[in-house]
Amino acid sequence: MKPPPFTYHDPRSLADALRLAGTLENAKLLAGGQSLAPMLNFRYVLPDHLIDLNRIDELSGIRIEGRRITAGAMTRQRALEKHEALAALCPIVREALAEVGHFQTRNRGTLGGSLAHLDPAAELPGVMALYDAHVEVRNSSKTRYIHIGEWSRGYMTPNLEPDEIVTSVAWDAWEGSHGHAFVELARRRGDFAIVGVGALLSLDERKLIRKAAVALVGVAYGPVRLRAAEQALVGKPLDDKALDIAAAEARKIEAKSDLYASGDYRRRVAGVLVSRALKTAHGRARG
């Protein structure tokens, strides 16, 4: 299982990378390599060119200005996981990352790579969906900002032209105290999620739900926000009735069937996990 031959490029600046992406035919971008390298070893992809982004320092880094977080696309998953200031503002990031592969893969895997590869079961796109994140993509001539809801175009197909590179992702942390939870059903530790749920919940002075965000991964081609459930929860206490409503909304989604699980099962599990995630988030919001 050896990779096919290609011409290797390791640009040192974003400008060089964009130029290469804009001019080379049949080129693949190499980020963390945890998804692309296996595909190369299996020869599922046969690129003529490999553009290695790992030497471009300007693509890495986590910047926090107030509540606005901007993470470079080449920021390693492990860096995100370990960042204390980020963990204080967005604790769900660390909780979700504990489910992403294994610590060895997180040492190399990147935020941008996860978004560009867009495996349906990937956890990071789900976390980004919770925050209504925007993905910045660039080619040599222009920059686009794409809302995470517009990111998935189909099975493992992000809203990305062949000459575009994901450069950063930005989102706003929630204000004030709130609760979070990321729960997932996977066959083994570190496996892709059969279904994963992220939830953010904030309460008002009367302990009623002020704001809710619930995102699912593993059920469709991209992360799914349960907007209907979120709206139904606002202004209510998180009692059994509210949980049932949220779980029922989760069970309505269109969920794919594949070798690992049927759509019916995914829907059923989605209902269970949404309920559990909300309960945990609620407990943390109260606490």
Add this chain to the structure above:
Amino acid sequence: MIDRPRSVGAAVKRLEDPAILRGGGRYVDDLSLPGMLEVAFVRSSEAHALIREIHVESASALAGVHSVLLLKDLGVDRRMVQANPHPLLKQDITQYPLARDEVCYVGETIALVIAEDRYVAEDAAALVQVDYEPLPAVIDVRDAAKPDAPRVHRESPDNLVGRIPWKFGDADAAFKAAKHVFRESYVQHRGGCHSMECRGVVASHDAFSDQLTLWSSTQSPYLIRRFLSQYLAREETKIRVVAPDVGGGFGPKAAHYPEELALALAAPKVGRPLKWIEDRREHFVATTQQRDQLWDVEVACEDAGKVLAIRGRALHDHGAYVPYGLLLALGSVVNFPGTYAIPAVDIAIDVVFTNAVPTTPIRGAGRPYANFILERTMDCVARNLGLDRAEVRRRNLIRKEQMPYSTGGKLPNGKPVMFDSGDYPGVLEMVLNNSGYGQKPSKPGRLVGVGLSCYNEDTGLAPFEGANVRVFPSGKVVVTSGAGAQGQGVRTILSQIVAEQLGVKPEEVAVELGDTAVFPMGMSTVGSRTTVTAGSSAHLAAVEVRDKAIRLAAEALECAAVDLELAEGAVRIKGVPDKRVPLGELARRLAGQVNVPSPAGFSPGLEATAYHAVERPVYANGANVAVVEIDPETGRVEVVDYYVAHDCGTLVNPTLVDGQIVGGVAHGISNVLFERMVYDRETGQPQTTNYGEYLLISAPEMPRMHLAHMETPSPWNPLGVKGAGEGGTIPCLAAVVSAIEDALGVKVNEYPLSPERILELANGAR
């Protein structure tokens, strides 16, 4: 011997480890020979097809490619040698080293690409174009068994490989007279081997000596030599097969494969060493797998749960070829009735071809499937009669006083199957006590289940595995044996056994294994047989060396043999430690000097060779209890505790035995909860061909392990040992499924079980 610390029975640190820990393991891919070329195989992408043409021009023309060989280029037109001939083998169809004109499973070898390195070889392999004419393929063994089924081999009259009966007592009468008859069907699904090291072969022909040498990640170097000798019409003395360090075997590496033969044929033609290393993607379609086995079972019993007879009909998916004969299916039947005194058994397994990867023994070697049937049947009896599952077993287990026990079956050599020793009820009580069976724990939000399983296992399989023990004039003790090792610690075991006799430390004993040039005759490291066979031989040889050393030393020290002991590398007078002759000195005296006769009454050399001959297997046994927790909302199963009571007779190295047990349990749980080899029924295409799709158990999923031992020595070999390599796996499938059934309160007659399937069963699906 009384004052020295014992070696046998001691938890000696393994001799094998320091080198491996430093990165100095020597696996076949670590071997590099001058001028060596690397090989990639072109494999069939069709489950069943005729090959119309193979286009090799662009592949051959690629820079760095030496040649692309087809069957005709190898100069042969014969199928591979049958490893295990058997009268019941109705259709003995083995592979060609490279396909001739028909391919019968995805993965079958078609062409051999030889290049500078594997990267280029794969580039070239991708350029080889095969024109197929697809033929109908059949995957599901139930379909393949039907009379009108598509033929797996187009010229076969049908898909039946053989029918294996196993019958004794009068089952018909028992069923007629029985108070209760219960019927169940069971599904045991296909899975793979997945040793962490895949297979690999380096073949080299030295023209100067006309010696063909193969290094192969194999469990059977001697059998490989024999089969190559037969196929190549080359004397065995002109073939050397070496098993270097082998990264896990588990059974499939005991078989003889087309790749080995293809490289053995090609190396002399090419005139340069050739290396082929199987990658994981190949492993999924090229290394043998195990199961499906589908059963319909009937049990006849009394009110109190005493089983009078068991009847079973099974279909066994053998894949597309039978390189290993019927050994896997035979391994299933001979283990009926297991640990139970069931007077009548009527089993028949139809072994059937399918257009999938061939199946051969994998850890447990068919015994887990038989155990699954027996144990699920015991649970079935308990469930239907409203009796406790442990109590039903108690009422049926063979008792200690009945040993040696003849089941009524017959071994291949015509002798009756006889269990040598063991306390089956005792070991069951041991595990029930240790596990607190009867006081099922509860956990909020979880369904808790407890399952149990009893087993016995024929180990130390015939015919032999020899050993030579030799002391050199330097004082060094060297043991050689035809036995091999794939992680079991055979070197350490043999060193302990020999050290025990010769008064040296185990780490002072050198052990060489698995090389046909070093030891004359050997068999195969399979079926939990090595400690019994090679261990017994090493013991006998060491005893002979010891006796010789004492006799010679008695002359030198002018005393009686009875006054002597072996300690610290010398023979010495008991109580007078400075009256001693080092073993090396004795060896020197027997090594010979020109024109000086050997000491009178002594043959040359301080050495001995022994081949302990096995007439009958010796039977290990045990009982397991599994505790599972099931999330009722997702169906996810966790095995939280696993209790083992294990009896493999004398424990040579208790730590190594425990390691084998835990490793075996890991296979069992993995088989039940995670591993599912999927084939598309229409196209015959394998669907699970990487480790994201085919799951192996990892560390967080293993339960807390609780091991306990009983030591009932075997009366049938000098050390009283029994095998331990598969006892962890054999009862595990049944124990875990029994626990899942207990948790759900619903009948469970199959594995593997995904969380989704668990929910389906819990909700009443069939």
Add this chain to the structure above:
Amino acid sequence: MGARVDKRSIALTVNGQRVSREVETRLHLADFLRRELRLTGTHLGCEHGVCGACTVLVDGEAVRSCLMLAVQADGREVVTTEGLAAPDGSLSTLQQAFWEKHGLQCGFCTPGMLTTLTAFLREHPDPTEAQVRDAISGNLCRCTGYANIVAAALDAAKRLREKR
């Protein structure tokens, strides 16, 4: 497939030794170590990043060397299983613990376990059993059932803490 083979010169440190080679750009790091440097302790179990047998330390971090190209290791420090023992050849505390606790059988997954746990214990000197299992969840073993590997890691952690 182009006739010209794409090559690069790389220079890196492996087990404390400076090495430089010209390599084909598609050569992965595991094969570079095994083939170019004859450091065969790093093993290939799956070549798609799941089994962990190929794990090495790159700039101190445990990574799957089958998923990195050799050219990506240019300028980096790589440590393999051969580099874990002391210069005088004595086994590291972790290696010694593996030996004493029977933490290996066939040994094929062992190099990956050692590098993984070496990195993990540096960051987590006092781990729980669950944390150790989690740390090796990306390392597959088909022989041991993991129990003794976990025991070895916990034993090594204890001894390393005592040494401080």
